[in-house]
Amino acid sequence: MKATLTFHGAAGEVTGSCHLLEVGGRRVLLDCGLIQGGRRDEARNRDAFPFDPASIDAVVLSHAHIDHSGRLPLLVRSGFTGPIHAHSATADLCRIMLRDAAYLQEKDAQWENRKRERKGLKPVTPLYTNHDVEAAMERFEPMEYGDVREIVPDVRVHLHDAGHILGSSLVELTIGRGTKKRTLVFSGDLGRSGMPVLQDPEVIPKADRVVMEGTYGDRLHRGWEETRAELGEVLEEAVAREGNVLVPSFAVGRTQELLFLFAKHFKEWRLDRWRIYLDSPLAIDATEVYGRHVGLFDEASRPLWVRLQNGALLPNLHLNHTAEESMALNDIRSGALIIAGSGMCSGGRIMHHLKHNVWRPECHVVITGFQARGTLGRALVDGAKHVRLWGETMRVKARVHTIGGLSAHADQAGLTHWYAGFTNRPPLTLVHGEEDALDALSAHLKRMLKAPVAIATRGGSVTL
Numbered sequence: 494m495k496a497t498l499t500f501h502g503a504a505g506e507v508t509g510s511c512h513l514l515e516v517g518g519r520r521v522l523l524d525c526g527l528i529q530g531g532r533r534d535e536a537r538n539r540d541a542f543p544f545d546p547a548s549i550d551a552v553v554l555s556h557a558h559i560d561h562s563g564r565l566p567l568l569v570r571s572g573f574t575g576p577i578h579a580h581s582a583t584a585d586l587c588r589i590m591l592r593d594a595a596y597l598q599e600k601d602a603q604w605e606n607r608k609r610e611r612k613g614l615k616p617v618t619p620l621y622t623n624h625d626v627e628a629a630m631e632r633f634e635p636m637e638y639g640d641v642r643e644i645v646p647d648v649r650v651h652l653h654d655a656g657h658i659l660g661s662s663l664v665e666l667t668i669g670r671g672t673k674k675r676t677l678v679f680s681g682d683l684g685r686s687g688m689p690v691l692q693d694p695e696v697i698p699k700a701d702r703v704v705m706e707g708t709y710g711d712r713l714h715r716g717w718e719e720t721r722a723e724l725g726e727v728l729e730e731a732v733a734r735e736g737n738v739l740v741p742s743f744a745v746g747r748t749q750e751l752l753f754l755f756a757k758h759f760k761e762w763r764l765d766r767w768r769i770y771l772d773s774p775l776a777i778d779a780t781e782v783y784g785r786h787v788g789l790f791d792e793a794s795r796p797l798w799v800r801l802q803n804g805a806l807l808p809n810l811h812l813n814h815t816a817e818e819s820m821a822l823n824d825i826r827s828g829a830l831i832i833a834g835s836g837m838c839s840g841g842r843i844m845h846h847l848k849h850n851v852w853r854p855e856c857h858v859v860i861t862g863f864q865a866r867g868t869l870g871r872a873l874v875d876g877a878k879h880v881r882l883w884g885e886t887m888r889v890k891a892r893v894h895t896i897g898g899l900s901a902h903a904d905q906a907g908l909t910h911w912y913a914g915f916t917n918r919p920p921l922t923l924v925h926g927e928e929d930a931l932d933a934l935s936a937h938l939k940r941m942l943k944a945p946v947a948i949a950t951r952g953g954s955v956t957l
């Protein structure tokens with residue numbers, strides 16, 4: 494039975510993960526993510542899918558991050574009626590993340606329409622609404638790590654822990670039976686070994702083809718000890734300069750790790766000198782979902798998390814649910830450590846905090862994750878002297894720190910180690926990375942492991 498895998502997204506770029514497996518007349522979609530980045534990139538989310546959504550038999554979702562799951566409501570609205578197979582924690586996280594995404598889409602459309610009305614132009618509709626999200630959620634069929642499930646005739650899925658965010662999965666698909674059986678492994682986003690909170694990514698010993706992400710394929714993260722020291726130094730410097738610290742943070746994953754680290758190193762970093770604000774209803778909800786799945790954490794992290802959730806740690810943590818609570822931070826000149834989304838500064842409450850702090854030399858911005866091209870976060874990382882917020886140009890005087898060691902993605906060494914786990918060295922296709930990162934990773938894997946590696950192109954396919 495011939496199987497073909499076509500790369501429809503996150504091919505030659507980092508977001509919009511979407512790959513189509515066709516086997517024996519059946520079609521399985523791996524991920525259905527939103528394209529994120531600049532305005533022009535995001536406009537592509539409105540394009541028709543390059544396949545008929547009604548013809549898809551099933552979706553397998555690697556994890557809840559919106560660049561992997563964010564077009565599912567659109568897929569369902571466009572005619573998809575099959576099941577969405579995902580880890581139970583992924584389903585729980587998608588419920589809150591997709592609702593939040595719909596809320597943002599509706600807000601965006603309202604804002605745009607106010608401008609269009611003044612110009613006498615026709616109104617636009619939101620990309621999708623909460624109604625579409627609820628319809629998509631009904632399609633979820635949750636599963637656990639280790640479960641094996643037949644999703645279409647002769648194709649079985651087996652999820653392994655990817656160690657990237659709660660519920661994140663390495664997707665192993667077994668096609669056919671007996672001696673003709675072949676396996677395809679899709680990494681989704683690969684996490685890092687030795688990080689707090691989650692388990693290490695599982696190593697799978699054998700596959701016939703592997704599709705692997707390469708976000709940090711050209712970089713090595715600092716070790717955990719160095720990262721811990723680096724964070725401590727930034728906080729110390731911020732205290733000395735009497736400013737605020739802004740942490741643009743991804744609501745799911747990074748925020749929970751940060752809270753965990755703050756609790757763990759509370760004394761060492763003398764965090765009692767700060768008022769810590771978690772200024773994101775989505776991150777607050779996601780933290781609650783993490784708490785429901787403590788059994789998925791690494792064993793060492795479980796007791797501390799339980800104490801954190803019971804309020805025994807971080808007594809100076811404030812959870813800001815309302816917009817009023819968020820706006821009240823605008824007047825604080827020093828001593829506030831604000832965790833707010835979005836992680837790439839492409840919207841959300843962090844924009845308001847940047848407006849009030851980015852031009853002040855005593856303030857600090859701590860970047861904790863990947864910043865896609867075209868985003869404000871990327872401009873800050875690249876050393877922009879000025880940024881524009883709501884049409885107003887502001888100078889960047891705050892100190893911007895990039896703490897790569899907090900990344901939730903494996904670096905070049907981690908990716909190489911994970912691929913090396915496949916002792917039969919199967920053919921490998923790289924996705925989910927900018928060109929430079931994937932070129933460097935490809936060259937490294939060829940040199941180190943003589944890996945048969947290729948880089949996916951959008952619309953390109955492989956057979957197995």
Ligand SMILES: [Zn+2]
Nearest residue numbers: 556558657682
């Ligand atoms: Zn991810």
